[in-house]
Every structure is written in structure tokens, then in C-alpha cells.
Amino acid sequence: MAANKIPRHEMPCQDSKARAHNFEEVALGYTKEMAVEEAQRCLQCKKPLCRTGCPVEVLIPDFIKQIAEENFEEASKVLKIKNSLPAICGRVCPQESQCESKCILGIKGEPVAIGRLERFAADYGMKSKKAEMEKTEPSGKRVAIIGAGPAGLACAGDLAKAGHAVTIFEALHVAGGVLMYGIPQFRLPKDIVQTEIDTLKQMGVEILTNQVVGKVTSVDELMANGYDAVFIGTGAGLPYFMNIPGENLNGVYSANEFLTRTNLMKGYKFPDYATPVKVGKNVAVLGAGNVAMDSARTALRLGAENVYIIYRRSRDEMPARKEELEHAEEEGIQFRLLTNPVSIEGDERGWVKSLTCLRYELGEPDASGRRAPVPIAGSEFEIEMDTVVVAIGQGPNPLVTTSTPGLELNKRGNIVADPETLMTSKSGVFAGGDIVTGAATVILAMGAGKKAAAGIDAYLKTK
Amino acid sequence: MYRIVKKRLLAQGIALLEVEAAAVAAKVEPGQFVIVRVDEVGERIPLTVMDYNREKGTITIVVQDVGYSSAIITTMNEGDAFQDFVGPLGVASEIENYGTVVCIGGGLGIAPIHPIARGLKAAGNHVISVLGSRSADLLILEEEMRAVSNEVVIATNDGSAGVKGFVTDGLAKVLSEGHKIAAIWAIGPMVMMKAVVEYTRPLGIKTIVSMNPIMVDGTGMCGACRISVGNETKFACVDGPEFDGHLVDFDLAMKRLAFYKDEENRAKARLECHHEGGHH
Numbered sequence: 001m002a003a004n005k006i007p008r009h010e011m012p013c014q015d016s017k018a019r020a021h022n023f024e025e026v027a028l029g030y031t032k033e034m035a036v037e038e039a040q041r042c043l044q045c046k047k048p049l050c051r052t053g054c055p056v057e058v059l060i061p062d063f064i065k066q067i068a069e070e071n072f073e074e075a076s077k078v079l080k081i082k083n084s085l086p087a088i089c090g091r092v093c094p095q096e097s098q099c100e101s102k103c104i105l106g107i108k109g110e111p112v113a114i115g116r117l118e119r120f121a122a123d124y125g126m127k128s129k130k131a132e133m134e135k136t137e138p139s140g141k142r143v144a145i146i147g148a149g150p151a152g153l154a155c156a157g158d159l160a161k162a163g164h165a166v167t168i169f170e171a172l173h174v175a176g177g178v179l180m181y182g183i184p185q186f187r188l189p190k191d192i193v194q195t196e197i198d199t200l201k202q203m204g205v206e207i208l209t210n211q212v213v214g215k216v217t218s219v220d221e222l223m224a225n226g227y228d229a230v231f232i233g234t235g236a237g238l239p240y241f242m243n244i245p246g247e248n249l250n251g252v253y254s255a256n257e258f259l260t261r262t263n264l265m266k267g268y269k270f271p272d273y274a275t276p277v278k279v280g281k282n283v284a285v286l287g288a289g290n291v292a293m294d295s296a297r298t299a300l301r302l303g304a305e306n307v308y309i310i311y312r313r314s315r316d317e318m319p320a321r322k323e324e325l326e327h328a329e330e331e332g333i334q335f336r337l338l339t340n341p342v343s344i345e346g347d348e349r350g351w352v353k354s355l356t357c358l359r360y361e362l363g364e365p366d367a368s369g370r371r372a373p374v375p376i377a378g379s380e381f382e383i384e385m386d387t388v389v390v391a392i393g394q395g396p397n398p399l400v401t402t403s404t405p406g407l408e409l410n411k412r413g414n415i416v417a418d419p420e421t422l423m424t425s426k427s428g429v430f431a432g433g434d435i436v437t438g439a440a441t442v443i444l445a446m447g448a449g450k451k452a453a454a455g456i457d458a459y460l461k462t463k
Numbered sequence: 464m465y466r467i468v469k470k471r472l473l474a475q476g477i478a479l480l481e482v483e484a485a486a487v488a489a490k491v492e493p494g495q496f497v498i499v500r501v502d503e504v505g506e507r508i509p510l511t512v513m514d515y516n517r518e519k520g521t522i523t524i525v526v527q528d529v530g531y532s533s534a535i536i537t538t539m540n541e542g543d544a545f546q547d548f549v550g551p552l553g554v555a556s557e558i559e560n561y562g563t564v565v566c567i568g569g570g571l572g573i574a575p576i577h578p579i580a581r582g583l584k585a586a587g588n589h590v591i592s593v594l595g596s597r598s599a600d601l602l603i604l605e606e607e608m609r610a611v612s613n614e615v616v617i618a619t620n621d622g623s624a625g626v627k628g629f630v631t632d633g634l635a636k637v638l639s640e641g642h643k644i645a646a647i648w649a650i651g652p653m654v655m656m657k658a659v660v661e662y663t664r665p666l667g668i669k670t671i672v673s674m675n676p677i678m679v680d681g682t683g684m685c686g687a688c689r690i691s692v693g694n695e696t697k698f699a700c701v702d703g704p705e706f707d708g709h710l711v712d713f714d715l716a717m718k719r720l721a722f723y724k725d726e727e728n729r730a731k732a733r734l735e736c737h738h739e740g741g742h743h
Contacts, residue, residue: 171682173500173507173547210549212682216486237684241696248689248696248715250722257685265506265679271733274506274531275679276726350718397683399701 008110009038016330020300023185023268026327027091032072035120039067042112045104050114053102055447056154058082060099064117076125079118084157085150085196085446087126088179090119091188093443094321126195136163141460144169144227146213146400149177150442151233151433153200154449155456160203162457169211172264177235179442181264182256184294186301187324190263214399219407219429228463229428229456232415233449236394236434242286246344247390251280251352255287255295255391262298280386281305284355286341287391288318293325295389296333304387307333312340312360312373338362338373342380344388355385394439414438421455422448430456465548468521470541473603476528477571478537479513485520487550493578494556494673494705497522498681500547501535507547508532509678509700511575513604522550525574525603531730552681553704560587561645565637566612567630567659569595569651573604575673576650581611589613591637595630595651599623630655631662644668649708653717660708672708674699676719690716
């Protein structure tokens with residue numbers, strides 16, 4: 001049978017009713033048999049377009065070929081050439097708009113499940129524990145990385161491979177950034193993230209936690225204290241609020257707080273873990289990106305009866321990944337589209353009791369071709385609510401940027417970096433990921449980390 | 464790990480701990496705070512800094528047994544260590560020579576007022592400290608405060624030491640002596656800070672308070688600590704913790720402190736149950 005006639009293998013998943021009440025991983029991963037069959041669908045294109053869709057240019061046909069030939073260990077090694085954190089990317093990348101969107105099989109049928117195969121190979125490599133690293137000749141150069149999120153970790157991996165001594169400064173008590181505090185356990189198990197981080201440590205990357213750069217030290221001090229270059233990967237960790245009345249009532253969370261309490265602090269295991277997190281019967285999540293989906297599905301697992309996604313545009317404009325949207329729907333998340341809150345009402349004790357919303361319609365396309373949401377006059381209505389999670393986006397955290405004189409920022413507070421080298425306005429100081437682009441995806445941050453590592457490596461060779 | 468090198472019980476349920484944290488000690492300034500986590504399953508809680516020693520690389524904190532984590536911390540001993548100890552966090556106090564200033568510390572609030580009073584005195588101010596507690600046996604750090612103040616007024620609710628009444632009664636005594644006060648720092652429970660602010664508002668004396676809302680990360684990434692100041696939302700961990708007391712919405716801040724009352728009680732009760740069972 002021709003490769004394009006074999007149907008794409010579905011991902012085995014936990015039953016939607018059962019999983020809505022536990023924090024175990026939803027997608028269970030391919031078996032060996034599924035992986036081999038799926039890998040055999042790949043046409044092994046001479047000019048693989050899939051690679052052009054991958055921000056870190058993983059050697060996609062090469063690792064898939066190894067799976068098809070049942071050389072799983074080898075597959076994971078090929079993956080690691082370009083991607084230091086493949087078990088994470090295989091799980092959280094929006095493949096439908098990246099590698100898989102370019103797959104030639106996708107023109108007439110379904111593209112090869114590249115993400116699922118990446119996950120399979122990476123998980124296999126992790127379990128086999130034979131992740132021996134080739135030792136690189138030390139360069140004698142030291143690089144400080146600020147922030148242990150996807151950008152910083154990817155940058156660290158490539159710099160370590162190039163022989164540089166790397167130290168990561170992380171403000172929280174664990175490394176991982178959004179992989180640890182933001183993306184929930186049921187989508188990205190924390191032991192997987194930890195294993196990937198431990199692999200970096202085995203490569204010689206030093207990770208210092210509890211280090212708030214901007215307070216305990218600064219970029220200039222790091223440069224003065226013997227670091228030859230600095231990479232800033234501090235992300236977009238400043239939560240935006242709606243600025244509507246009632247937002248400071250008890251029961252209103254930023255998505256960052258809600259997810260940090262649940263994921264990083266393991267609030268879902270309270271009181272075995274000391275950090276509480278609570279949801280009422282009715283939970284409104286404001287926004288429709290991946291962070292909103294994660295918050296809504298988390299609220300459900302914490303015991304909420306009704307969880308609503310409230311979004312002022314329509315389904316087609318929702319920025320969340322298709323798969324997350326489908327999973328949320330299967331689990332019973334309710335969507336209130338073309339709806340936007342105007343105020344939150346509280347009781348006399350200062351707790352949320354309801355949300356007042358306006359209905360919207362989509363107006364004429366604007367200059368960018370996007371149809372703007374327009375409120376319908378007099379359409380106000382009230383929904384009873386105990387908990388509200390605000391997930392309308394994040395901005396750049398200013399702790400590092402405000403403590404670094406001479407660092408050029410744009411008007412939104414993001415760092416300005418050279419698009420090729422990712423060097424900032426300060427010589428030897430590089431930046432990448434959400435702190436440069438604004439809130440984006442894990443894989444784009446990793447791509448920026450790799451690009452910066454190349455820029456830093458080139459810079460260090462001139463010194 | 465961050466080891467406790469010295470412990471002293473200041474009063475029933477109130478412990479002073481000197482902790483090894485050289486990087487924090489090298490940078491901390493009066494008015495800043497730290498976030499600590501006891502162990503792997505612990506929560507992150509903010510604690511104000513009572514003292515620091517840059518040479519020894521230590522930070523001194525004072526903790527009162529009021530909840531789950533603070534109950535554990537007050538039973539920790541010399542040689543024990545914190546899993547995590549993050550800082551310095553928040554904006555430092557604006558220390559300069561104002562003239563005559565009053566530093567008000569209520570209960571545990573005397574600990575964080577200590578480095579501020581010392582800084583203000585070193586900057587050339589005439590520092591009058593007003594220390595308040597429920598009774599004489601709960602009054603902490605009196606000797607240390609005398610060492611960093613020009614004058615000290617004590618107020619106890621039951622009159623067992625100094626003026627009988629609240630810190631506002633102590634402040635009234637200071638004002639009755641005809642001092643021209645340039646600024647007041649007030650740190651203590653929110654009800655106390657609110658009372659001081661309401662007292663000084665009609666007098667038009669600049670009053671700075673140090674807000675102590677619920678915090679998680681302490682670096683501005685979550686907004687758990689948000690308060691309303693002059694009708695604007697501020698994050699106490701990065702914009703504060705010190706604010707112009709006359710602009711703070713204390714009623715909102717006090718309601719927000721009660722967010723997790725039920726859960727705190729549950730955790731504390733569980734801890735006590737463990738103690739009785741002898742597991743801890």
C-alpha cells in the first residue's frame with residue numbers, strides 16, 4: 001500500500017470523562033507498533049518541506065526513518081542534534097501550523113504525525129538512559145543565562161555543546177519557566193521536563209535557582225564578574241488584567257497565579273502540598289488562548305461544575321491550539337463566544353458572585369482583514385460565578401530590563417535585538433524568546449534560544 | 464540550602480532566626496523582604512527582614528506562629544535549613560534626612576521597622592520609635608529598637624508597659640510633646656496600619672506603610688499581592704511593599720487577606736493533629 005493511503009494513527013488518549021477529574025497526562029503516546037506504522041507513511045522527501053516549518057530545523061525525515069527501521073535509540077539521538085528538549089516539543093508544539101502544515105501528505109490527506117513521532121522517540125531515548133554526551137573541548141569562555149525557560153534552556157544546551165561554560169540564573173525555586181509553572185501536568189508531565197533539564201546538567205550546564213536578576217545581581221555585574229556574554233530569556237511573565245470593576249475581588253485570579261499555584265506549587269495536592277488553590281462551582285475563564293484552555297481544564301480538574309471560556313470573538317479567531325480546544329470541549333468546557341465581561345460583582349465579604357457581560361457581533365473587516373468585535377447595545381446579561389481567571393495575555397516582566405541601563409526597549413517594554421544575532425544594544429548581551437517577541441510559543445522561544453547560542457558563539461570567537 | 468545559624472525565642476510563639484544567605488545579605492536594604500520555602504512540599508511565604516550582616520552573609524528574620532508554615536518555621540532550630548530563601552525583593556525604603564521621623568512598629572511589625580529606623584537614624588534623622596503590643600511579655604526587640612532610636616515610646620493594650628492603649632495612643636503622646644514630624648513609617652497588622660493612617664490623615668503627616676498581602680512568587684509574575692493605591696492596582700511585591708498609607712484601600716486589602724482562611728485553618732489543624740500523633 002502506498003504510504004499516503006495508510007491512515008494517520010490517532011493518538012491514544014485517556015477517556016474524556018475520567019480524565020476531567022485527574023491530572024494525569026491526557027495523550028498517552030504511541031506504542032512501538034503505532035510509531036513504526038506512522039513512520040512508514042513518511043515519503044522521505046529529497047527536499048523535506050517539513051523541516052522549513054520547524055523553528056529549530058529538526059532533521060525530521062532522518063529521525064522518522066530510524067523509527068520506521070525500528071532503531072528507536074538512534075532516532076532519539078538524531079532528534080537531539082537539533083533539539084535539546086524533544087520530549088517537550090513533541091507534546092506542546094502547535095505542529096498543525098509548523099512542521100506538519102508543510103508535510104506533502106497533507107495536501108491530499110493527513111500529514112505525517114511528526115509531533116507524535118518526536119514524542120515517541122524522545123520518550124524512548126529518555127527511558128533507555130543511554131544519553132551519553134560527546135565531550136567538547138572547553139572554550140574557556142563563560143556565559144550567563146538569565147531565565148531557565150524554553151529559550152534559556154535551549155540556548156544553554158547549544159552553548160554547552162560548543163564547549164562554553166554556562167550558568168543559568170533562575171528566579172523561581174525550580175528551572176523550566178512556563179514548562180513548570182504554566183503548562184499543566186495533564187499536558188506536559190513535570191517529571192519529563194525535569195528529566196530534560198537533568199540531561200542539560202549532565203552536559204555541564206550549571207543552574208542556580210532562587211536568583212532574581214535585577215535584585216540579587218544585575219546584567220552589568222555579571223559582565224563585570226567574568227562572564228563573557230549574557231543571554232536574557234526572562235519571558236513574558238507579567239499578567240495583564242482587564243481593568244474592569246471588581247477585578248480585585250476574592251476569587252479573581254490571573255491565569256499565571258492560578259496555574260502557578262496548581263502546577264509549580266502542586267496546589268491540586270493540597271494539603272499534602274502546603275499551597276492552597278481554590279475554585280467554586282462556576283468558573284469563568286476570560287480569554288481563548290492556550291493559557292485560557294489550560295486554566296479552564298485545570299479548574300475542571302480542581303472540582304468546578306461549570307467552566308466557561310468567555311471570548312469576545314468567534315470560534316474561528318480563537319488563538320488556542322486546535323487539539324487543546326478539542327480536548328477542552330470533550331471534557332465539557334462551555335464556550336460563551338462573542339461575549340465580553342464589563343464588570344465583576346461581589347458580595348459584602350468581598351467575594352465574586354457574578355459577571356456582567358455584553359454580547360458582541362463581528363463587524364466589517366478592518367485594514368488587516370480581521371473582523372473587529374463590536375458590542376451589541378443593550379445586550380447586557382449577568383451570569384452567576386464564584387471564580388474568575390483572567391487569561392488575556394502577559395507582558396514582559398520589567399525586573400531585568402529596568403535594572404539594565406543602556407538596554408534598548410520597544411514601546412511595549414520588549415527588548416530590541418538584532419534579528420540575525422539576537423545581540424541587544426549592549427555589546428555581549430543577547431536576548432530572545434518572549435522578552436523580545438512578546439508572548440508566543442514554547443518552540444519559538446527555543447528557536448530563539450538556539451539562534452542566540454549561534455550568535456553568542458560567533459561573538460565569543462571574535463573576542 | 465539556607466542554614467539557620469542562630470535562633471532566639473523573643474516571646475511565646477515568636478522566634479528570631481539568623482539564616483545563611485550571603486547573596487541576599489550582600490544586597491538587601493531596609494524595607495525589602497525575602498520569600499522562603501521550608502521544604503519540598505512547602506509553600507512560598509514572604510517574610511520581612513529584621514537585620515542583615517554583610518560580612519557574615521546572614522539575614523535575620525522574625526517569625527510568629529500564626530499559620531501552617533509559620534508554625535513549622537518557629538519550631539526550626541539552629542542547624543536546620545530552609546529549602547529556598549529568595550531575595551532581596553521589593554523596593555527599598557526611601558531613606559534620607561527628613562528631620563524628625565516616627566517609626567511605628569506593631570507586634571511583629573517591630574522587626575521590619577528595625578532596619579528602617581536604623582537607616583533613618585544613620586541618615587541624620589531624629590528617630591522616635593513607637594512600639595506596640597498586646598502586653599509587656601509580647602513586646603519584642605525593645606533593646607534593639609532603643610539602640611537605633613533617639614526616643615522610644617511603648618504602648619500596650621493592657622497597660623502592662625508604657626502607655627495603655629494602641630500605637631495611635633503612643634503616637635498621640637509623641638505629638639502632644641510638640642515635635643514637628645516630617646514623616647511616619649508604620650508597620651504592623653493591617654488594622655493597625657489603617658488606624659495610624661486614619662489618625663494622621665487629618666493632620667496631613669506623610670505616612671508610609673508596608674503592605675503584607677498574600678504572595679506567591681514575589682517577583683511580579685502573578686498579581687496575588689495586588690492592592691489598590693489611589694484607585695490604581697499595584698503589585699505589592701514589585702511596586703512596594705511600602706506605599707503612601709493615605710492612598711491605600713485597606714478595607715479591600717483586609718478582605719483579600721481572608722482569601723484562604725478556610726484552607727489555612729485546615730492546614731494548621733492537620734499540623735496540630737500530626738504533632739499530637741507524634742509524627743512530626
